[in-house]
Amino acid sequence: MRFMAAYDLMETVRNTNAWLGATARTMASYPAFALSPLPAVQMMAAWGEVTERTFQRMIVKPDWNLPPIAGTDGRDHLVEVETVVERPFGDLIRFAVQGREPMERRILLIAPMSGHYATLLRSTVVSLLPDADVFVTDWHNARDIPVSAGKFDVEDYTLYLVDFMKELGSDLNVIAVCQPAPLTLAATALLAEQDPKAQPRTLTLIGGPIDPDAAATDVTDFGRRVTMGQLEQSMIQRVGYKYAGAGRKVYPGLLQLQSFMSMNSETHAKAMWNQILAVANGTASDHDKHNKFYDEYLAVMDMPAEFYLSTVERIFKGLEIAQNKFTVAGHKVDIGKITNVAVKTVEGGKDDISAPGQCVAALNLCTGLPDDKKASYIEPEAGHYGIFAGGSWRRNIRPLVLDFIDANAGKTPTARKSPAKLSVVEDKDPGPSPNVAV
Known part of the structure; x- marks a missing residue:
């Protein structure tokens, strides 16, 4: 293959x-x-x-296509996408609401690199924009990255997050959705040890596999069942001549799509x-x-082979985050070093990708964090997609996350609109949950 x-x-x-x-x-x-x-x-x-x-x-990479944001001045303000940091494997982008003063809440959404583009978080961004300045990690399609750009594995991903957080400063609130949750936790711990002034104020982990063994799913069973040799032989291919990344080893988006569509064929x-x-x-x-x-x-992107294989080997099989033995560039990351960043976990009661128990395990790893800076929440009827988009997110989870941010902000935030008044978000969850390929 x-x-x-x-x-x-x-x-x-x-x-x-x-x-x-x-x-x-x-x-x-x-x-x-x-x-x-x-x-x-x-x-x-x-x-x-x-x-x-x-x-x-x-x-085709979907457009963000964000609707205008209603301002307190009675006008609709256009939203433009601006690149803050440009890197080979992913950019840090900002959604600039034209004509609006900077908001006191500043939120960085860590998007998954798991087959879909960051635009999967479009409805999440739309729901947060009226109340905060929002930034997102916009990962690139590996097929478009020349081989000369080098490798990109879980350690490189973690260092990207560290750089992005440093760029945005300490008055930042980080929300990691699904797959990047364990690596975002590691990046925060690395900052706590090496550059405490660059730590975010809050860290919200939504449906992430901090400890995959805490609750079994089809995803974790697959990770345990196959060997690394089988994965590399059956899932990894080299990009063809049609794209700029010709010759780069990837887990192709089309192959990922075939895998997770077969789960709900x-x-x-x-x-x-x-x-x-x-x-x-x-x-x-x-x-x-x-x-x-x-x-x-259906809009899928190729994943760097090193990132895919190292995620399976180190996060799912080796449990390096769950057992607090993750290393970056030879340095052991101690999650217990997090002492000032408030951490909240969010799980869905019907999540079949990261089942309840996997994400909340992060709180036990934060041994240096006081209990009053820890929080957790389970949305009983929400599936994987529902905990960061759709009705469950809008009605229940989003207000709790913003309240958590406000409680640890150290100052009075800008007044927040009621979620019910946000007409830009649909009333219903948008169909079957996208499955994250492991």
């Missing part, structure tokens, strides 16, 4: 399906067919439209068939619920 030919073969299959869809849609849309409107022709056009869009969106197949029927009946739209969800869900 570790050859460019395998990578190019997958891209060829994707390209062929997109072409077949476009061909079917175009042929079935000939005006002459309107003289004898056959249901089969309409279904062919609908199948082609859905198929073309499905396979074409797999290689019946659900996805039903959703696609229903969309074909909706298109044929003329009830579908470009921005309906199906397209809004799958435009993001």
Whole structure:
């Protein structure tokens, strides 16, 4: 599998399906067919439209496309994406609300590098922007990074986080979503030991595998079942000639997509068939619920092979964070060194990716932190996606996180809007949870 030919073969299959869809849609849309409107022709056009869009969106990075933010001055303020720090494997970006004074709350969202782009946190960003200045780690697609940029593993990821936190200063509140939670905890501990003045004020860990063995899931079972040799042989490929990262070893996004769609194959197949029927009946739209969800869900990115393999080996198999034996550049990181940063964990009662118990384990590792700076919360009915987006996040978790930030800010924050008044966020969770590939 570790050859460019395998990578190019997958891209060829994707390209062929997109072409077949476009061909079917175009042929079935000939005006002459309107003289004898056959249901089969309409279904062919609908199948082609859905198929073309499905396979074409797999290689497109979604836009942030953030709506304007209503200000206290009665005006809508446009949101622009600005790059604060530019690095080969990921940038630190800021969502600048035009014409608005700097907010007292400053939040850094640590996005996962787990197959999807940082835009997976779009609704999270939208929900926080009215109340804070928001920054996000925008990880790059490994296929676009030249081999000359070098490797990128869990230690490099941790050092990126350290640099990003230093850049933003100590009046910062960090929220890590899912996969980066253990490495964000390690980065905070590293700052506590080496540069205490650069520590954030608060650290919120949402649904992350701090201790994967605390509660078994399909993800943790898979991590224990396969060997590192099997993973490298079956999952790792070299980027093909079409991209700037030609020759780089990656865990391809298309292969990841195949893996986590197979976990809910019946659900996805039903959703696609229903969309074909909706298109044929003329009830579908470009921005309906199906397209809004799958435009993001199907947009996948390649992961650096070193990062994927070291995550499985060191976080899931070796339990280096869970057992407080993680090292960065030869230096042992002691999570017990965190003494001033307030830490909160958030878990979903129905999370099938990072089950309850995995994330709250972080509090036991913070042996140097007073109990009054520790907090935890379980949202009983929330799945993995619901704890950082959708109704569960908006109604229950978001207010608690902001209250936690305010309680440890040391000053009175800017007045916060009621979550119910944020019309920019949908009332319902956007469908099946994206599964994080381990």
